[in-house]
Amino acid sequence: MSYLLLPSFNSKTVPVIVITDVAQAVPMAHALLAGGIDVMEITLRHPAGLPAIEAVAKAVPEMVVGAGTVTTPEQVQQVVNAGATFALSPGMTPALIAAVKAAKLPFVPGVMTPGEAMVAHEHGFQLLKLFPAAQAGGLAMLKAMGGPLSELRFCPTGGVSLANMNEFLALPNVAMVGGSWLTPVDLVVQAASSSDWSSITKLAQQATDQAASSQQ
Numbered sequence: 001m002s003y004l005l006l007p008s009f010n011s012k013t014v015p016v017i018v019i020t021d022v023a024q025a026v027p028m029a030h031a032l033l034a035g036g037i038d039v040m041e042i043t044l045r046h047p048a049g050l051p052a053i054e055a056v057a058k059a060v061p062e063m064v065v066g067a068g069t070v071t072t073p074e075q076v077q078q079v080v081n082a083g084a085t086f087a088l089s090p091g092m093t094p095a096l097i098a099a100v101k102a103a104k105l106p107f108v109p110g111v112m113t114p115g116e117a118m119v120a121h122e123h124g125f126q127l128l129k130l131f132p133a134a135q136a137g138g139l140a141m142l143k144a145m146g147g148p149l150s151e152l153r154f155c156p157t158g159g160v161s162l163a164n165m166n167e168f169l170a171l172p173n174v175a176m177v178g179g180s181w182l183t184p185v186d187l188v189v190q191a192a193s194s195s196d197w198s199s200i201t202k203l204a205q206q207a208t209d210q211a212a213s214s215q216q
Ligand code: 3PG
Pocket: 016, 131, 157, 158, 159, 160, 178, 179, 180, 181
């Protein structure tokens, strides 16, 4: 496995997930799959994140599980051990890049400027997370980078929603979009306590349908 080659998945939207109880992980994975989303970015922002990655990796093989908010070399090894098949970060540091290379963990570095994008490209990365996308300049920034840095592809994250996702996906240098709107923490807590995950499936299905309409 190369640190440059992401596992394949179909979804054009990547849910950025904060899991607050490991018991939420597997039902959430099934709910997203039922709505056509076969990828999860489970962030390390809560201590339940790491065991949640492990739970989904073990129990839901059809779900591609990535680890999000990976910011230190130590976390790289932890997410590999948990079974994550790729990782994303809000940024990129020399130590983090060395760690993903050593672990051969496919990685999507976060960038916010052309200079950062060029550093990532020097390391071989072609898919980059534009973060925070809205604050970085959103659609206009991506259009501007498409000229001089046309070989790069982006996953804008931060400020993306159902309302604007297709505007991003219409850009030739946007491969996919990420966002927390697909798994709002309050809705997840409610779904877990009622064991009814249909609200999450509905959000996933809306995004899947919307992305499909952009490709017609
Ligand atoms: C991320 O961590 O990638 C972002 O916080 C998600 O941003 P959003 O909440 O605006 O979707």
